[in-house]
Amino acid sequence: MIRKIALKEFKENLREGRFTVSVVIVSVLLIMGVWLSYNYLTSVQKQHAEAKENARNVWESQDEKNPHSAAHYGTYAFKPKYPLSLIDPGVDKFSGISIFLEAHKRNEAQYMAASDQTGLARFGDLTPDFIMLFIIPLLIILTGYNAFTREIEQGTLKLLKSQGISSWKLALAKWAGIFLPVLIITTVLFVIASILLMNIKDFGELNFGVLSLMFLVYLVYYAIFINITLMISAVSKQSGISLVSLLAIWIIACLAMPKASSNLADTVYPYPSRQAFAADIDKDKKAGLDGHNPWSQAAKDFERETLEKYGVDSLSQLHFNFDGYRMQRGEEHEAQVYFKHYAELKNTFRNQSRIYQASAVASPFLPVRFLSMALARTDYSAHWDFADAAENYRLSLIDTLNMNFAINSSYGDWAYKADRSLWKNVPDFEYDSPSLGDIIDRNWTNVLILGLWFLASFAGLKILTQRYEKEIKLHQSI
């Protein structure tokens, strides 16, 4: 019975111009979105590969020089692009694509794509995630806002109810009738994306487990919107009221709540300004050992400790170059300063995330937005993860160079030059993104909230269709 009604709903929708036009528009937008994303990604990926190769060549082709000079010369860490960023580019556009690695300084990622765009960029790009997060829920609303009301308005309800069907079965059938076209559209999108991604070279391995999970997350999101749409349609007396109510819900869930939660998070847990952040770091750095300043009190204290530790009277008696050793110790102090301040930033980020998660109780859009970006590895967590990996690599690189200087020269020997083999022997920056387990572990709250949204909206639909049963009885005239 449910299958019969669902197919009837689907057939009726197909024959309605409103539905057909909406589906065609959404399909065209999706195909355009995938195609534009595909072109952008292949182009960016090519540029990344070239830039990475060039940076490595520049690093390896350095002349013989003091290793600490090479540490100042620096190199780059490039953030890899991941296959699923084709579907959800997340915050990649705003977070930068490479970090310059140098001695004494932790730099932030640079070359943000958003900085190359015009002001129109703030209205969003035509990407698959935009269509899936904003437009398909609208399609659901346009398809289902009159699912129940039209039965009353066109007079078919009496005949339908005289066949002995319960309102709950009717609701389930209507649910399936709306879900079917949405399932087809979403499946086609993911299949096209998979085919394209499998044919892109040097773009990381496409993980079908993650892809399937992302597919599931979106289907749950649509199921929630279908539940809400049918609930409103079941309690509305007229189709027009149902449509207006649902559009208001869409605006609140997809537009207003994300903005409001963002503003709230910034107000309650503000990030420090860039200037204040840099000034605080500078202040803490100056409070400790500066590797380049042998005359500071901190340097003198370190010198005394080293002499005591190795049981010698002068620095020239050490079996290593104290200048290199001091450079490394200064680097370690600076690393601790950066670690402390970035930990505070991360803490603010975590606090803000908690506000977003709390806001997700009022909008199913938010948990899906975060889960989608997380699975595509294009969220801020992924960016932090990359930035931390780049920082670890920087510390390891600088340590290698400073210790080479310390071990292979003697105190005061600033003329020491390492040969080119050292640059080649330093491993290139390699970064493994967080595993699926890590992503789920970080996002379990979003998974939980999304699951609760689904269960609560489904229960709401069940309760309100019982009310619809009573509504039918109220509609009968004497």
Place this chain on the structure above:
Amino acid sequence: MFQRNLLLQADISQDWKNWINMLQATNLTKKYGNFTALNALNLTVNEGDIFCLLGANGAGKSTTINLFLNFIDPSEGKAAINGLDVTKKAKETKRLISYIPENLMLYPNLTGLENLDFFCGIGGKNHTREELEGLLKESGLQPDFINKRVNSYSKGMRQKVGIALARARDAKALLLDEPTSGLDPKASNEFSELLLEMKEKGVATLMAMHDLFRAKDTGTHIGIMREGMLIHQVAADSISLPELEKLYLEAMKPIKAAS
């Protein structure tokens, strides 16, 4: 208060014990606050009977039909189909009936055939395409329209789809709420003929209507309702059309004049 002409079922149908009481209202009452829409209705429609309910608007005819359909809950009493209480055995009783309202509305974007297939299917009666086409033709729908969308159908054509649905569902009882209202005489006559065909097959019909001529011509029993009460109940063949008209007009007079 009213002059009642309550004939016992035994008077109406001499061999009533051989028939099954397909539709039965026992002390059936519906109240909306202080307003009584239906007042202690006792009514029986046997297999092969066509019971026509006459009365002015608001007399309680549609309320009776809606109570048998379980669209509304009774305040008191019971409506039973084939002995089953419609409120307790809603699903089972709905499988026994077919309902045609005054203006049968079908899904406008589906064809007549698709509508019939859909309503048969959800009622648990599946038929082949050929069988459904045959049912629609037998019910008088022009073959050209069988595969056309219902939004191009006249009211009479939609009512014929309703009759086809009753046949397809193999309904034991028909609940008709002013089904010929607004139909032209030819369509109305065709509809009556279809009802008589179903009567011969033993289908019990309860039909609310305003047309005295059609009630006399088609019905086996006629009831006249007023202000929620069944005040007259007669066998159609026991009364002439002028007598029926006189009885009806008498019943419609203001209460003071009638008493």
